[in-house]
Every structure is written in C-alpha cells, then in structure tokens.
Amino acid sequence: MAKLPFVFGPLPGVAPGHEFRNRLELYGAGVHTQTQAGISARQGEGAASIVLSGGYEDDEDWGGVIIYTGRGGRSAESNQQVADQTLTGSNLELARNCTTGLPLRVIRKVEARSGSFYRYDGLYRVAGYWAEPGKSGPRVWRFRLELLPDDGPPGSNPAAAASVVAEEIAAYGPAPRRASTVLRVVRDTAIGRSVKALHDHHCQVCGVQLRGALPYAEAAHIRPLGAPHHGPDTLANVLCLCANHHVLFDLGAFGIAHDFQLLGLPGRLITQKKHLITPEFLAYHRAHFYEPQTNAGQE
Amino acid sequence: MAKLPFVFGPLPGVAPGHEFRNRLELYGAGVHTQTQAGISARQGEGAASIVLSGGYEDDEDWGGVIIYTGRGGRSAESNQQVADQTLTGSNLELARNCTTGLPLRVIRKVEARSGSFYRYDGLYRVAGYWAEPGKSGPRVWRFRLELLPDDGPPGSNPAAAASVVAEEIAAYGPAPRRASTVLRVVRDTAIGRSVKALHDHHCQVCGVQLRGALPYAEAAHIRPLGAPHHGPDTLANVLCLCANHHVLFDLGAFGIAHDFQLLGLPGRLITQKKHLITPEFLAYHRAHFYEPQTNAGQE
Incomplete structure (x- = not known):
C-alpha cells in the first residue's frame, strides 16, 4: 500500500455519512491512515482520526458528544484495563488537538444485519481531557469530543449541526445548558x-x-x-x-x-x-x- | 402599563419565530420592555433585547450574524449621523453583554403586504465591538451579534442552528471559515x-x-x-x-x-x-x- 500524506480536517469528496466496506477502504481513501490501530496520530503534530468500534468498556457515545478513552494498559486477551494509562504516545497526541484546536475525523463501525461497515461521521474537536479510574479499576485517560458544526460547504450538514445541540443538551441535562451562554469562542487556523x-x-x-x-x-x-x-x-x-x-x-x-x-x-x-x-x-x-x-x- | 421584571435570555412560551402585531404587544409579553427605544438595557446589568427596524444606515443584517450600530449622535429629523457616538448609556450596556456573556433577544420588524409586524428571532451573543466612521462620517460604535444555537428545548430550532453556520460562512466567505477550527469555547452561567x-x-x-x-x-x-x-x-x-x-x-x-x-x-x-x-x-x-x-x- 502506498504511503499517504498525513492530513487533518475534511478530505475532498468525503462528506459526513460516507460509508466504507472495511478498514482497507478507509485506509485507501486517506480517511484513517492506520489499518488496525484506533487512533491515527503523528508525533508532535496531533491525532487526525479515530475509529470507534464499540469495543471499549469506558467509551461513551452520545452522538454529538463522545467520551473517548485513551490507549494502553489493556490485556490483549480480555481487552480489559489491567494497568494505568499514561499521557504519552497517541494519548498525548489527542491532548495536543485540545491545545492546538486541530479537528479529528471520527469514523464509527456500524453493525448492520448484512454485516458491519464503517461510516465517516464528520469532524470533532477535543474539548477537554482528564484521567480517572476506568470500569475495571486502573486509571484511564478520557477525551471529550464535540462535533463541529462547520464541516463541509454551507448547508451540507444541517442535521449534524442541529444534532450537536440536541446531543449536548441531552449530555448535560437541560437545566445547566439552558442557563449557560457563550462568553467567548476562540477559533484557530x-x-x-x-x-x-x-x-x-x-x-x-x-x-x-x-x-x-x-x-x-x-x-x-x-x-x-x-x-x-x-x-x-x-x-x-x-x-x-x-x-x-x-x-x-x-x-x-x-x-x-x-x-x-x-x-x-x-x-x-x-x-x-x-x-x-x-x-x-x-x-x-x-x-x-x-x-x-x-x-x-x-x- | 404595569412595570415588568427585567429578564435576560429566553422567555417561557415565546419561541423563535413568534410574531407580535405591534410594539405594545412586544412590551406586554416582556420581550422588549421599551415602547419606543430600539435597545432595552439596564444600567450596570447589560442589554436584554433589541428591535431591528431597518431604519439605520449603518446596520448590516446577515441573518445569523448582525452588525448592529450603537445609539446617539443622530439628527432627529434626518435620522443621519451628525455627531460621534460614545461608549456610554445603552452602547456601554451592549458592550457589557460581550464581557458578561449575557444573551440578547433580537426582534425584527417585518414588512409584509398586509402591513408590518414584529418577530422574535432568538438569542444572540455580543461577539465583539469596535468603532469606526459611519456612512455619514461621524464615528459609530458597532456590535457583532451572533445567533446562539441553543435557544429552546432540544431540536426545537434546528433551522436556526443550521442557519447560523450557513450565514457565518456567507459573512466570512468560505475560505477562512473552512480553514478555522474551534480551540476553546468559554461558557457562562x-x-x-x-x-x-x-x-x-x-x-x-x-x-x-x-x-x-x-x-x-x-x-x-x-x-x-x-x-x-x-x-x-x-x-x-x-x-x-x-x-x-x-x-x-x-x-x-x-x-x-x-x-x-x-x-x-x-x-x-x-x-x-x-x-x-x-x-x-x-x-x-x-x-x-x-x-x-x-x-x-x-x-
């Protein structure tokens, strides 16, 4: 397989909702430049994409908001957390997106009756990160991902823009969200x-x-x-x-x-x-x- | 008319799109607690609402983004700018919304064939302010207002949420918007x-x-x-x-x-x-x- 350039953000011709039959197709399209790992990152630059396969006990997927768990410390056999995770490697690169503002492409594995496939679900920002004991005990690093509403040309993804609002309200509970206002938005280029x-x-x-x-x-x-x-x-x-x-x-x-x-x-x-x-x-x-x-x- | 409480943010029972026949109805519903002035503000607290009547030469209405011109310095006869505006009174209260994060209710006067009416168009934040010479010469203060996507219960206003994205892209031009990402969102309560x-x-x-x-x-x-x-x-x-x-x-x-x-x-x-x-x-x-x-x- 040819080495592909490492690209952050949207890819030409790949709109949110685009489906891929398998990991190799995802790789070939440059959407996720790893054939097995869940995070595609480059040291010192950040993470460009993740694949959510639903296999991790500590992940929470709310749609417009995802609580994503870092890598490391898992048993290869049980996939359970057996040791503390550290803020190094791919985890540190995900944290870097939070301090640089670089967006992350999110791909979900979808289980359908006819078999599974992968769907590109748009760009998310890493809104924050922290550590806590995972379900199995040892410490995991967690990343709050929020869907960005401005992926694609005007009007191409209104459902996604509306859904981030609804999902955020669902995630926060209506009361604090209704009472909160936006004081400052810091954008980056x-x-x-x-x-x-x-x-x-x-x-x-x-x-x-x-x-x-x-x-x-x-x-x-x-x-x-x-x-x-x-x-x-x-x-x-x-x-x-x-x-x-x-x-x-x-x-x-x-x-x-x-x-x-x-x-x-x-x-x-x-x-x-x-x-x-x-x-x-x-x-x-x-x-x-x-x-x-x-x-x-x-x- | 009874004195109404001074309320910031959404009002129960008044969703974006709600129509009012005249200024008195707007006043009675507590949406805009001024019968003539375009800005309803309280000293030291901020501005709660504005009415856009389309009468000011320096206002720019892009839908999801409004460039609103401050008050003062206008001739009562010609409605033209004849003196410099200052950052005092209602103008200072609008600036205060920018530093407190308090939202502003925006009401537009709509000219229809059967006559004019007023429409509540949702909550905006004051994203920034500056001064410059107005079209007539003297200095005006200008306020950038941006539609907040989280007005109302989940899913109640998806068109507004989508429209703020489309309008922002229209206002900025597609290139810089596509290239920019959100680094940090500071919310307030x-x-x-x-x-x-x-x-x-x-x-x-x-x-x-x-x-x-x-x-x-x-x-x-x-x-x-x-x-x-x-x-x-x-x-x-x-x-x-x-x-x-x-x-x-x-x-x-x-x-x-x-x-x-x-x-x-x-x-x-x-x-x-x-x-x-x-x-x-x-x-x-x-x-x-x-x-x-x-x-x-x-x-």
Whole structure:
C-alpha cells in the first residue's frame, strides 16, 4: 500500500455519512491512515482520526458528544484495563488537538444485519481531557469530543449541526445548558498554528508560555477575519498571545504602534525576524479597537 | 402599563419565530420592555433585547450574524449621523453583554403586504465591538451579534442552528471559515456572573483584574458541568479566574488543596467569606485533572 500524506480536517469528496466496506477502504481513501490501530496520530503534530468500534468498556457515545478513552494498559486477551494509562504516545497526541484546536475525523463501525461497515461521521474537536479510574479499576485517560458544526460547504450538514445541540443538551441535562451562554469562542487556523510554533507558544506581549502537559497559546488576528473587517488569514496579520493578552487586545485595552511600542501598556511587542507584521493592520486595530476607548465610558 | 421584571435570555412560551402585531404587544409579553427605544438595557446589568427596524444606515443584517450600530449622535429629523457616538448609556450596556456573556433577544420588524409586524428571532451573543466612521462620517460604535444555537428545548430550532453556520460562512466567505477550527469555547452561567461580581472580576489565583471599557473575568467550574462529570452549577463549585488561570486550571496545570494552598503554583487561592467552596469539588479536580499530570509525558 502506498504511503499517504498525513492530513487533518475534511478530505475532498468525503462528506459526513460516507460509508466504507472495511478498514482497507478507509485506509485507501486517506480517511484513517492506520489499518488496525484506533487512533491515527503523528508525533508532535496531533491525532487526525479515530475509529470507534464499540469495543471499549469506558467509551461513551452520545452522538454529538463522545467520551473517548485513551490507549494502553489493556490485556490483549480480555481487552480489559489491567494497568494505568499514561499521557504519552497517541494519548498525548489527542491532548495536543485540545491545545492546538486541530479537528479529528471520527469514523464509527456500524453493525448492520448484512454485516458491519464503517461510516465517516464528520469532524470533532477535543474539548477537554482528564484521567480517572476506568470500569475495571486502573486509571484511564478520557477525551471529550464535540462535533463541529462547520464541516463541509454551507448547508451540507444541517442535521449534524442541529444534532450537536440536541446531543449536548441531552449530555448535560437541560437545566445547566439552558442557563449557560457563550462568553467567548476562540477559533484557530493553520496560520495560527504557524505563529505559535514560530514563537514557541510565548506571548508576544508578556513573554509568558502557558503550559499543562503541552504548551498553550492563542493566535490573535490583528485586523479581524471576515465581514465586516475582512482581515486576511496571513502570518502578517496574526500575533501569538497568551489568553489574557488576547482578551485585552480584542477589547481594545491596548494597541500597538508602527514601531511595535505598546500603547496602553508598558513595553514593546516581542518580535521575530521570520514574523513580519504589516503596519496597516496595526493601524486598523488602533483606529477601530484601541483609540475609540480613550474617551469611552469608564465604570 | 404595569412595570415588568427585567429578564435576560429566553422567555417561557415565546419561541423563535413568534410574531407580535405591534410594539405594545412586544412590551406586554416582556420581550422588549421599551415602547419606543430600539435597545432595552439596564444600567450596570447589560442589554436584554433589541428591535431591528431597518431604519439605520449603518446596520448590516446577515441573518445569523448582525452588525448592529450603537445609539446617539443622530439628527432627529434626518435620522443621519451628525455627531460621534460614545461608549456610554445603552452602547456601554451592549458592550457589557460581550464581557458578561449575557444573551440578547433580537426582534425584527417585518414588512409584509398586509402591513408590518414584529418577530422574535432568538438569542444572540455580543461577539465583539469596535468603532469606526459611519456612512455619514461621524464615528459609530458597532456590535457583532451572533445567533446562539441553543435557544429552546432540544431540536426545537434546528433551522436556526443550521442557519447560523450557513450565514457565518456567507459573512466570512468560505475560505477562512473552512480553514478555522474551534480551540476553546468559554461558557457562562448566572452563577458565573455572581462569582465575578463577588470578586469584582479579580482572579482568585493571581489577583489581576483584566479590563477594557469594562472589567473581564471568567467563571471556572471546579468539577465540570454535565456528563460525565455532573458538577453542579453552584457558587460552591465555581472560581473567578483570569483567562490564563482558567486555561491552566482546565488543563490541570495546577490544583488546589483543601486548605486553598495552590499545588503546582506558588501561593494560596484568594478567598472571600461570602464565597464558600466545597472541598469535595477541589478533590475531584485534583484527582481527575491535576494529579494524573504529575506523570504525564512532558515535551
């Protein structure tokens, strides 16, 4: 079998609901580039896909939300958990998706009367991870996967978008979900991952590197993406920031002058030769977000 | 007319799509507690609803995404912008929704052949705000409103959930949307707003208060909400944190001992008499998020 490229996210021509007769077909289409293992991951990059076969006692499949159990510590004979799992190997790569925002393709094994087949069920994000004793006793690592509603062209997957809402409500129970609101959504792009790698996840304002098992940073677009701002998703329009300075930048609590002097905060932006920033984008942010605040109502 | 309570979020018996003959009916149902003004807000709390009448030259209505223009600076005669708007009054309250996460009810005036009527179109979040010169020249404040998919009981509003995706893609253009993924979603609840008020938006770990025009903090549930953790949405299970310490807490980079000593970080949790924290929730977080990291794979 030819070696296939390692791709994250959607694959051309493979929409959610696409069916495959067996693991070899999945492999051939590049949907899951492993013929036996349940997780397809690359060290240092993250996990691109998983196959849910229903064989693991600790997995929970709610549809739009999946509680997925890590690998390792299982008996080859009984498939039961006999030793503690560690946050290494494929498990660490799944955790990496949580800190990079890279999506995961999810494939389910479907048992039908005429035999089993595999179905590609769309992209999920790794929303969180933790460890606890599994059903058999030893510790397992668990990953909360949530269906992303924006897989495919507009309107191609409305059922999936609606189902993630219904399933989340089912999983959480209606009361807390009804009472909760979305305060902040942090999105990421390929360019965002580049800028974080360039700065090794250090904030360009304060220099801090947040980290759990893996380093964490956020990519902040200087002139925001999309309508009505229409900023580009390019390295020249993005900063690597810690979560706090990302919040403050978006709120216009500080701006950045053309010589990278910070405005509203002491100091200077930490820059890098390989990361050229376009002065026009800094001017756009100052004019729209920072400067109008100078006569804003203060509490 | 009787004085109605000031309510944020969904109203019982009023689903998206509900129609009202006139402003008085909207008022009577408590959907928009103003008979003339376009924004219904309470000082220091936020905005609960807006009515889009299509009368403002700077508004942009994309369906699932609305670019809404603030109030003030308009000529009563021409309805044109003649002076700069300021981030005060109703405008500041709309900005407050962005930092509290409180949802906004959106009502659209619909022009039909048989006359006009008003339609409740669901809950939106204030995703961001900025200022720029309006079409007539003077500065206007603009608010990006995004339809929340979780208004109403499971499955009640699938069209709205699907439409927010399609509209967002339309507004952003397909390319950047396809390339972007969700890194982090910060949700908020009424209890979250209480804990932030109790600590005046100061982080219980580092004491910092982030602020733009308004203070910003995040509420972190100690034992997470919903399946499979089933932590409660109560004051005893929530912390007031800055964005950085929220990220680190969720990643298990630090834990909190029963005597509020921080584990993995120097110092002690900043506590408050009125904010009692249940030790069992701290133990749950330590066991599931913090302690397993101590032998996690480090990069």
